[in-house]
Amino acid sequence: VRKVIFDTDPGVDDAMALMFLARRPELELIGVSTVLGNAGIEQVTRNALFLRDRIGFDAPVAQGSGVTLAGISGNEALHVHGRNGLGDIAVPEGAAGPLDERRGHRMIIDLVRAHPHEVTIIAVGRLTNLARALEKDPEIARLVREVVVMGGAFGTHGHTGNVSPVAEANLFGDPDAADIVFTAPWPVTIVGLDVSQEVVMDEGFLRCLGESGGEDGRFLRDVSRFYQEFHRRSRGLDGIFAHDSLAVAFAVRPELFTLRRGPVRVVSNGLAVGQSIQKPEGAPFPPGGAWDAHPAQSVATGIDTSGFLRLYAET
Ligand code: BDR
Ligand code: CA
Numbered sequence: 001v002r003k004v005i006f007d008t009d010p011g012v013d014d015a016m017a018l019m020f021l022a023r024r025p026e027l028e029l030i031g032v033s034t035v036l037g038n039a040g041i042e043q044v045t046r047n048a049l050f051l052r053d054r055i056g057f058d059a060p061v062a063q064g065s066g067v068t069l070a071g072i073s074g075n076e077a078l079h080v081h082g083r084n085g086l087g088d089i090a091v092p093e094g095a096a097g098p099l100d101e102r103r104g105h106r107m108i109i110d111l112v113r114a115h116p117h118e119v120t121i122i123a124v125g126r127l128t129n130l131a132r133a134l135e136k137d138p139e140i141a142r143l144v145r146e147v148v149v150m151g152g153a154f155g156t157h158g159h160t161g162n163v164s165p166v167a168e169a170n171l172f173g174d175p176d177a178a179d180i181v182f183t184a185p186w187p188v189t190i191v192g193l194d195v196s197q198e199v200v201m202d203e204g205f206l207r208c209l210g211e212s213g214g215e216d217g218r219f220l221r222d223v224s225r226f227y228q229e230f231h232r233r234s235r236g237l238d239g240i241f242a243h244d245s246l247a248v249a250f251a252v253r254p255e256l257f258t259l260r261r262g263p264v265r266v267v268s269n270g271l272a273v274g275q276s277i278q279k280p281e282g283a284p285f286p287p288g289g290a291w292d293a294h295p296a297q298s299v300a301t302g303i304d305t306s307g308f309l310r311l312y313a314e315t
Contacts, residue, residue, distance in 0.1 A: 002145070002251065003030045003118050005111055007064070007104070008244070009037030009125030010047040012080075012087050012227040016220055017124060017244035022057045023216070023315050024252050029057050030119070031111050033064045033104030037125040037173055038077045039085030041066030044125075047086050049096035054219065064104020064129040068174040075173055080230050087226035105132035109140055116143045120251055123181075124150040124244035126170050131177035134184050141186040150247040151178060152192035152266075152276035156301040159193040167274030168193050171266055175274045179266040182276075183294040190264060191247045192276065195257065195303040199246065202239035203228075205309065213313075242312070249308050250300065256311070258302030263294040 004027045008014045021027055032052070034045045045063045052061055067073045082088035100107055108129060112119050121144060123130055130147070133140060151170035153159050161167045171178045182188055206228065210221030224240055231237040250257055262280040267273055278299050279291040 001026060001028045002120050003028050003115050004251065005031045005033065005108055005119060005121045007033045007035060007108070007121060007123040007125060007129050008048065009035050009039070009044045010051060011038035011044065011085055011125070011244070012082070012223055013240070013242055013244045014038065014124055015047070015051055015086060015223050016242060017248045018051055019055050019216060019220065020245050020312060020315055021122070021248045022055045024248070026252055027248075029059045030115070031059050031107055032061045033107055033129050034061070035064045035104065035125040035129050036066050036073060036076070037170065038081040040073070040076060043085050045099065046096070047084070047091060049099060050086075050091045053096050060100040060107060062100035062102050062104045062107035065132060068126065068128055069131055069176045077169060080227065082226045087223050089222055104129040105136060108133045109137045112140045112143050117145055119144055120146045120148065122148045122247050122251055124170070124247055126173040127151070127177040127181045128174045131174075131180040134180060141184045144186050147181070147186055147188045148247045148250050149181065149188060149190050150192070150196065150244050152190050152299075154192060154194050154276060154278055154299055154301070156194035157198055159197045161275075162193060164274065166272045168276070171276055172274030175266045175268045178276070179268060182264040182266060182297055185295055188264075188297040189250055189259065189300065190276070190297060191250050191257070191300045195300045196241055196243040196246045198303055199242060199305050199308055200237060200239040201242050201309070205313070206239065209313065245312060246303070246308065249311060253307070253311060256304045256307045257300045259298040260301050261296045261298055263291045264297045264299065265290065265294070
C-alpha cells in the first residue's frame with residue numbers, strides 16, 4: 001500500500017479524484033493540503049474539509065498557499081467549478097471536522113520526513129505548496145518516493161492549453177512554482193492535457209455512475225452537473241474531462257499510460273507564460289544548461305482510455 005499526500009484545489013474534478021483515491025485499496029491517504037486555484041483558499045479548504053466528511057477518510061487536512069510564489073491571489077475558475085468551487089452543491093458552513101494547525105507545505109514536509117522513501121505526492125492544483133516545501137527543506141526531494149502532477153500540456157494529440165493557446169491552468173496559475181517542482185531532483189510524472197483531454201466521461205457514463213454507483217455515484221453525478229454544463233457551453237462536449245483523476249489513475253495503474261522522458265521547464269513570463277516544454281531524451285539539440293542541468297522527468301503522452309474509464313467505474 002502506497003502512502004499518498006493529495007495536494008488539491010477542490011474543484012469538481014479534484015473532488016471526483018479524491019473519492020477515487022480514497023476508495024482504492026492500493027493507496028493510503030495520509031494528508032490533504034489545499035492551494036488556491038479553482039476557488040480562493042478559504043473556499044477550497046472548506047471544500048476539502050467537507051469532502052473528508054462526505055467521502056469519509058480520516059487524514060489531516062491542512063490549508064496551503066492562498067497566493068502564488070510571486071504573491072498573487074485571484075485568477076480563480078468559478079465559471080468552470082461554480083461559485084463555491086464544487087459545482088454549487090450545498091456545502092454546509094462550519095459543520096466539518098478540524099483543520100490541521102500546520103500550513104500545507106509544513107504538513108507535507110512533516111509527513112515526508114515521518115515516512116522516508118514511502119510517500120507519493122499527487123498534486124492536482126497549482127504547485128505552490130510543493131515549491132514552498134522544497135524551498136524550506138530541499139532534502140525532502142531525496143525522501144519522496146514519487147510525485148505525480150496533473151498539469152501542463154505538451155502538444156501531443158494537439159492539446160496545447162486550456163487557459164491560453166499554450167498553457168494549462170495549474171501551471172499558468174503559478175509557473176514559477178511549477179518550474180521549481182519539475183527541475184528538482186525527485187522523480188516527477190506529469191499527467192497533463194495530452195492525456196486528460198483524450199478521456200471524456202460522457203453523459204451515459206455519468207448517468208450510469210449516478211444510477212448504479214450507490215451513495216458515491218449519486219454524489220459524483222451531482223457534483224459534476226455544473227462542470228458538465230461548462231463543458232457543454234464552452235466546447236460542445238456531451239461530458240467532462242476528468243483531469244485530476246488521471247493523476248490518481250497513474251498511481252494505481254501506471255501501465256495504462258505511455259511516458260516520454262526528458263527534462264521539463266515552464267515559461268515564467270511573457271506571451272507564453274505557463275507553457276510547459278520537454279526536451280525529450282535523445283533529441284537532436286546541442287546540450288544546454290537550461291535543460292541538461294536538470295533531471296529527466298516523465299511526461300504522459302498516451303493513455304488507455306477505456307482502461308481508465310473501466311477502472312474509475314469499477315472503483
Ligand atoms: C486543472 O485545472 C483545474 O481547474 C482542474 O481542477 C485541474 O486540476 C485542469 O487544467
Ligand atoms: Ca485541480
